[in-house]
Amino acid sequence: MMEIGLNHYLILSTILFAIGLVGVMRRKNLLLLFFATEILLNSVNIAFAAISHYYGDLTGQMFAFFVIAIAASEVAVGLGLLIVWYKRHGNINLDNLASMKG
Amino acid sequence: MEKYLYIALFAPLVSSLFSALFTATPKKTFTGIIASLLIFSAFVSSSILLMHILGGGEPVHVEMMTWMATGDLYIPFGFVVDEISVTMMMVVTLVSTIVHIYSIGYMDHDKGFNRFFSYLSAFVFSMMILVMSDNYAGLFIGWEGVGLCSWLLIGFWFHKESATWAANEAFIMNRIADLGMLVGIFLVYWNTGTLQYDGAFEAFATLDITTLSWIGIFLFIGAMGKSAQFPLHTWLADAMEGPTPVSALIHAATMVTAGVYLVVRSNELYSLIPDVGLFIASLGAFVAIFAASMALVNRDMKRVVAYSTLSQLGYMFAAAGLGAYWVALFHLMAHAFFKALLFLGAGNVMHAMDGELDPFKMGGLKKVMKWSYIMMTIASVALAGIFPLAGFFSKDTILEAAFAEHHFVIYSVLLFTAGLTAFYSFRLTALIFEGEERYKLFGFHPHEAYKFMLVGMSPLLILAIIAGAFRTTFFGMVEEALSAIEYHIHSEVTLWVMTIGTQAFVVLAIVYAYKKYNNSGITVPDGTGKMENSFMYKLLINQYYIPYAYETYLVTPYRELSDIFWTHIDMKIVDASVDGIAGIVYNTGEKTSKMQNGNLSTMLQLMVVGMLGLLSLAVVFGLAVRYSDGILAILSGLGV
Numbered sequence: 237m238m239e240i241g242l243n244h245y246l247i248l249s250t251i252l253f254a255i256g257l258v259g260v261m262r263r264k265n266l267l268l269l270f271f272a273t274e275i276l277l278n279s280v281n282i283a284f285a286a287i288s289h290y291y292g293d294l295t296g297q298m299f300a301f302f303v304i305a306i307a308a309s310e311v312a313v314g315l316g317l318l319i320v321w322y323k324r325h326g327n328i329n330l331d332n333l334a335s336m337k338g
Numbered sequence: 339m340e341k342y343l344y345i346a347l348f349a350p351l352v353s354s355l356f357s358a359l360f361t362a363t364p365k366k367t368f369t370g371i372i373a374s375l376l377i378f379s380a381f382v383s384s385s386i387l388l389m390h391i392l393g394g395g396e397p398v399h400v401e402m403m404t405w406m407a408t409g410d411l412y413i414p415f416g417f418v419v420d421e422i423s424v425t426m427m428m429v430v431t432l433v434s435t436i437v438h439i440y441s442i443g444y445m446d447h448d449k450g451f452n453r454f455f456s457y458l459s460a461f462v463f464s465m466m467i468l469v470m471s472d473n474y475a476g477l478f479i480g481w482e483g484v485g486l487c488s489w490l491l492i493g494f495w496f497h498k499e500s501a502t503w504a505a506n507e508a509f510i511m512n513r514i515a516d517l518g519m520l521v522g523i524f525l526v527y528w529n530t531g532t533l534q535y536d537g538a539f540e541a542f543a544t545l546d547i548t549t550l551s552w553i554g555i556f557l558f559i560g561a562m563g564k565s566a567q568f569p570l571h572t573w574l575a576d577a578m579e580g581p582t583p584v585s586a587l588i589h590a591a592t593m594v595t596a597g598v599y600l601v602v603r604s605n606e607l608y609s610l611i612p613d614v615g616l617f618i619a620s621l622g623a624f625v626a627i628f629a630a631s632m633a634l635v636n637r638d639m640k641r642v643v644a645y646s647t648l649s650q651l652g653y654m655f656a657a658a659g660l661g662a663y664w665v666a667l668f669h670l671m672a673h674a675f676f677k678a679l680l681f682l683g684a685g686n687v688m689h690a691m692d693g694e695l696d697p698f699k700m701g702g703l704k705k706v707m708k709w710s711y712i713m714m715t716i717a718s719v720a721l722a723g724i725f726p727l728a729g730f731f732s733k734d735t736i737l738e739a740a741f742a743e744h745h746f747v748i749y750s751v752l753l754f755t756a757g758l759t760a761f762y763s764f765r766l767t768a769l770i771f772e773g774e775e776r777y778k779l780f781g782f783h784p785h786e787a788y789k790f791m792l793v794g795m796s797p798l799l800i801l802a803i804i805a806g807a808f809r810t811t812f813f814g815m816v817e818e819a820l821s822a823i824e825y826h827i828h829s830e831v832t833l834w835v836m837t838i839g840t841q842a843f844v845v846l847a848i849v850y851a852y853k854k855y856n857n858s859g860i861t862v863p864d865g866t867g868k869m870e871n872s873f874m875y876k877l878l879i880n881q882y883y884i885p886y887a888y889e890t891y892l893v894t895p896y897r898e899l900s901d902i903f904w905t906h907i908d909m910k911i912v913d914a915s916v917d918g919i920a921g922i923v924y925n926t927g928e929k930t931s932k933m934q935n936g937n938l939s940t941m942l943q944l945m946v947v948g949m950l951g952l953l954s955l956a957v958v959f960g961l962a963v964r965y966s967d968g969i970l971a972i973l974s975g976l977g978v
Contacts, residue, residue, distance in 0.1 A: 261943045269938075334936035 245286030252279035266318055266328040270311060277307045339390055339398045343419055346383035346427060347466050349376045350434075354459035357452050365451040370442040373455040377438050377462060381431035384424065391424050392815055399472060406475075413533055418472035421819040425667055425812075426469035426599055429674045432797070433591040434462045439794035440682055441583045443787060444689065454494065454581070461487035465592050469599060473533040474523045477600070481519070481564065484593045485512045491588060492580040504576040511573040515563020522556030529553070539606040547611065554607055554614040557600060565597030565651050568625050572885050574648055575632075578640040582685030585640060590647045590681050591674035598654040598670050605663045605820055612661070619659025619740075623751040626652030628882075630758035634765070635878045637863070638695045639684050642766050646721065647677055649755060653736050656748060662739040664822035668812055669732035676720035676728055676802035682795050683714035687770055690784035691777065697766055698862045699782075702775035706784050709792045711771045713799050718767050720802040722760035722844050731806030734840065735825065741836065742825040753840060757847040764851035772856040 252275055259272025281300040288296025322328050353376035357369045387398065397420035406413040419427070438458060445451050464487055468480025493505030527533055529549055530541035542550060561567070566574035577589050588594070601608060601618065608615050629648035636642045650673050658666035690707060691700060704711040720727035723734060733756065740749040777784060786792075816822055869875055880886065933944060962969065 257946060261939070261946055264939060330939045331937060333938055 242286055242290045245282060249279045249283040249286070252276075252282065255279075264330045266321070266330060266333070269330070270314055270318075274307060274311070277303055339387065339395070339419075340400050342383040342386045343398050343400060343417060343470070346380045346387065346431065347417065347463075347470060349380040349383070350459045350462035350466060352376055354456050354463060357456035357459060360452040361450075361456055363452065365449070367442065367451075369452045369455050370438070370445075373459050374435065374438040374442065377431065377435045377459065380462070380466070381428075381435045384427040384431045387419050388424050388428055391419070391421055392811070397421070410531060411527075413473060413475045415476065416472040416534070417470040417476075418535075419470065421816045422599075422603060422667065423469045425671060425816070427466065429595075429671050430462065430465050430469065430592050432801075433674055433678045434458070434465075434587055436678070436794050436798055437583045437587040437682070440586075440685070440791050441581075443791040443794075444583050444685055445581065446788075448581075450494065454491075457487055457490045457494070458584070458587070461491065461588060461593070465596075468596055472535055474526060474535070474538070475533050477603075478519065478523060481560070481596065482516070484588070484596065485509065485516070485564075488512075488577070488588050488593055491584040492577045494581055494584065495579075498579070501579040504573070504579040508573040508577050511570050512563045515560050515570055518556045518558075518563075519560020522553055522558075522560060525549070525553045525556060535603070539604075542607050542610060550607065551611050551614055554604075554611045557604060557607075558614070558618060561597030561600045562621075563597075564600075565594050565655070566648055567597070567621060567651065567655065568628060569884070571625065571629070571648055572881070572888065575641050575644045575881070578638070578644050582640065582681060582688055585644070586678045586681035586685065589644065590677040594647060594651060595654070595670045595674065598651065598658060598666055601655070601658045602663045602667050602670075602820070605658075608658070609661055609821070615659045615661060616745075617659070619656045619745065619748055622652040622655030622657075622659055623748045623755075624652070625649070626656065626755045627751050627758065628652075630755045630762065632878055632881050633762040634758060635875055637698060637879075639687065639697050639766065639770070640681075640695060642697075642762060643677070643680055643684055646680075646759065646762065647673075649759060650677065650721075653733065653752065653755075656752060657736045657739055660739055660743050660745065660748070662736070662743075662822075662825070663820040664813060664816045665732070665735045665739050665825075667816065667820070668809065669736060671812075672720075672728040672732040672802075672805045675798050675805055676717045679713055679795060679798040679802050680717040680721065682791075682798070683710050683717060686710040686787040686791070687714075687784075689787060691782050694777075694780070694782065696862070697769035698776070698860065699780050700770045700777050701773045701860065702771070703777070703784055704771040705775075707771070707786045709786065711767075713792075713795060714771070715767055716799060717802055718763035721763050722848060723756055723840070724844060724848075725841060726803075726806060728802050728805035731809045734837065735809075737836070737840065738825045738833075753843070756840060757843050760844040760847035761851045764848045765855050768852050768855035769860070772852070773860055774858050776860070776862065 256272050256274075256276035256279060259275060260269060263269050263272060281303055284296040284300040284303070288294060288300075318328060321333070325332065353373040356376075357373050360366050360369050391397070397418060399418045400416065402415040402417065404412070405415050438455070441454065441458065445454050448454065461484060464480050464483025466480070468477055468484060471477045471480060489505045489509040492508055493502045495501045496505075523533065526538050529545055530538045532538055532541070563570045574589060574594065578585055580589075608618070626649045629645045629652060633642045633645035633649065636645065650669070654666045654669050654673070657663075657669060686707065687700065687703065687710060688695065690703070690710075694700070716727070720729040723729040737749060737752055737756070740746075740752060813822060813824065863870055877883070933940070
C-alpha cells in the first residue's frame with residue numbers, strides 16, 4: 237500500500253480546480269456557478285493545507301481559514317443578490333443576465 | 339542718455355499694446371491721440387539723442403540683457419545710438435509721428451481704427467529695433483518684425499481679395515530674400531565668431547576676399563527683398579492696396595529703406611569688396627530707370643508714387659554701391675520727407691475722390707484742394723531735384739559721386755532717370771490738379787482734408803524745402819563713422835555745366851509734362867488712342883510683363899507641382915499611412931467590441947483564456963531565464 241504524500245494532495249487539488257474551472261465556464265445556472273466557485277476556492281484550500289503540512293509551517297493553514305471566511309461572506313452577499321434577481325425576473329439563467337452589454 | 343534711448347525704443351511698444359486693448363471695441367479717438375503722443379515722445383527722445391551726437395558726444399551703447407549665451411555664441415539685446423542709427427531714428431520717429439496724426443483723420447470712418455493704430459505703432463517699434471540693434475541678430479528680429487507689420491497693414495482691409503493677395507505676395511517675396519539674409523548672417527558668425535557689429539567688422543579685415551564677397555552678396559539679397567530691388571520688386575506696387583498712411587510710412591519712408599540701411603551699416607564690409615559694390619550700384623541704376631519708365635504711363639496714382647519710390651531706392655543703392663554711403667543715407671533722409679509728403683497728399687486726393695485712383699478722372703482739383711495742391715507740387719519739385727529743395731542736394735550729390743568715381747554709364751543712366759522722374763511727377767500733379775474738371779463727369783464731390791491733417795503734414799513740407807540746408811551738418815556728423823569724403827569735380831567749369839545742365843534738363847521735362855497734360859484736350863483713355871496701342875506703352879503699362887511672367891513661369895508651375903505632390907505624395911503616402919494606423923485601431927475596436935456582449939458566462943470564459951495565456955507566458959519566461967545560457971549559446975551558434 238502506497239503512502240499518501242504531498243503529490244497526491246496536489247493532484248487532487250488540480251483535478252478539483254479543473255472541475256471548478258469547467259463549471260465556471262460551462263454552467264448557465266447562477267446557483268451552480270456559485271458551487272463551481274466554491275469548488276475552485278476549496279481546491280486551493282487543499283493545496284494550502286497540504287503544502288503547509290509538508291513544510292511544517294502554519295501560515296498556509298491560516299491562509300486557508302481566511303479563504304473560507306472570505307468565501308462564506310462572498311456567498312452570503314452573492315446569494316442575497318441572487319434572490320433579489322430571482323424575485324424580479326423569475327429565473328437565474330445567466331444568458332438572460334446581459335444588462336452590461338457594451 | 340540711456341533713459342532717452344529706452345524711451346525712444348519702448349514708447350512705440352507701449353503705444354501698440356495700449357491700442358491693442360481696444361481692438362475689439364468700436365472706434366475710440368483717444369487711442370489715436372495717445373498713440374500719436376507716445377510716438378511723439380519717441381521723436382523727442384530721438385531729437386535729444388541727435389543733439390547729443392551732434393554735440394560730439396560718444397555713441398550711446400547699452401546692453402539691456404543677455405539673449406543667448408551658449409558655448410561661444412553670445413548675443414545680447416544690445417542697442418547702439420551712433421551717427422548712422424540716430425539719423426534713421428530721426429527719420430522713423432518724425433515720419434511716423436506725422437503719419438499717426440494724419441491717420442486720425444484718414445481712418446476716421448474706418449471700423450478698424452483702434453486696430454490700425456496698434457499695428458502702426460508695432461511697426462514703429464520693430465523699425466526702431468532694426469535700426470538701433472548693435473548686432474545682426476537684433477537687426478534680423480526687427481527685419482522680420484517690420485515684415486510682419488507690413489503684412490498686417492497691407493492686408494488691413496482683409497475683406498478685399500486683392501488686399502490679402504498683395505499682403506501675401508509681399509510677405510512671401512520677403513521670405514525668399516530673408517533666406518539669403520539669414521545665410522549671410524550665418525556666414526558672418528561662421529567666419530568671425532560674433533554677430534556684434536564692432537567685433538564682426540574688426541574681423542572682416544582678416545578674411546579673404548571670396549568669403550567677404552559671399553557674405554556681402556547674401557546680405558544684399560536680404561536688402562534686395564526689403565527694398566524691392568529687381569527681380570523682387572513686384573510686391574511694392576501691389577502693396578499699395580494698404581491704407582495710404584501705411585504706404586507713406588512703410589512703403590516710402592522707412593521699411594523699404596531698411597535695405598539701404600543694412601548696406602550703409604555694413605559699410606566696412608562693402609568697402610572691402612568693391613566688385614560687389616559695383617554690382618549693387620549697377621543694379622541700383624538699372625532699377626532707377628526701370629521703375630521710372632513704368633511710372634511714366636501708369637494710371638494708378640499710388641502706383642506711380644510707388645514706382646517713384648522704387649526708382650529713388652535705386653538711386654540710394656547706386657550711391658551706396660559706389661562707396662558714397664553718406665550720400666545714400668542723406669538721400670534716404672531727404673527722400674523720406676518729400677516722398678511721405680507726396681503720399682499723404684495723394685491720400686488727401688484719394689479721400690476727396692472716394693477712393694478713385696485714376697488721375698485721368700480728376701483734373702482741376704486745385705480749386706477745391708488748395709493746400710494739398712501746394713504740398714504735392716512742392717513735394718514733386720523736391721523729388722525732381724530742383725534747386726534749392728531737398729532733392730537737389732541729395733540727388734545731385736549722387737550724380738556728382740558717380741561722375742567723380744568715373745562711372746559714366748551709371749552717371750548717364752541716373753541723369754536720364756532724373757528727367758523721367760520730373761516728367762512722371764508733374765504728369766501726375768498736372769493730371770490731378772490742373773486742366774478741366776473732369777471729375778464732374780463721374781459725379782465726384784471732392785473736398786479738402788481736415789485742417790489738422792494738413793497742419794500735421796506741414797513739418798514734412800518745411801523739411802522737403804529746407805532739408806538740403808542740413809547737408810554740411812550731416813556730412814560733419816557722419817564723416818568719421820562712414821569715412822565720408824566730399825566729392826569734388828576737378829574743374830570748376832565741369833561742375834557748373836553739370837549742375838546747370840541737370841537743372842535745365844529737369845526743368846525741360848517738367849515743362850513738357852505740363853504742356854502735354856495741362857490742357858483741355860485730355861480725356862479719360864479708353865484703349866483706342868494711338869499711343870495706347872503702341873508697343874512701348876503696352877510694355878510699360880504691363881510692367882514689362884514681369885508679373886505676368888512670374889505668374890506663368892513660376893507661380894503656375896509651382897502650383898501644379900504642389901498639386902502633384904498633394905495628390906500623389908501627401909494623400910497616397912503620408913495621409914494613407916496615418917489613416918491606415920487609425921483604421922487598424924478602429925477596426926480592431928469594432929471587431930473586439932463583440933466580446934462585450936454582457937453575458938457573464940462568456941466573460942468568465944475569456945477570463946480563463948486570459949489567465950491561461952498569462953500563465954503560459956510566465957512559464958515560457960521562467961524557462962527562458964533558467965536556460966538563458968544555453969539559449970544564448972544556440973543563438974550565437976546561429977550567427978545572431
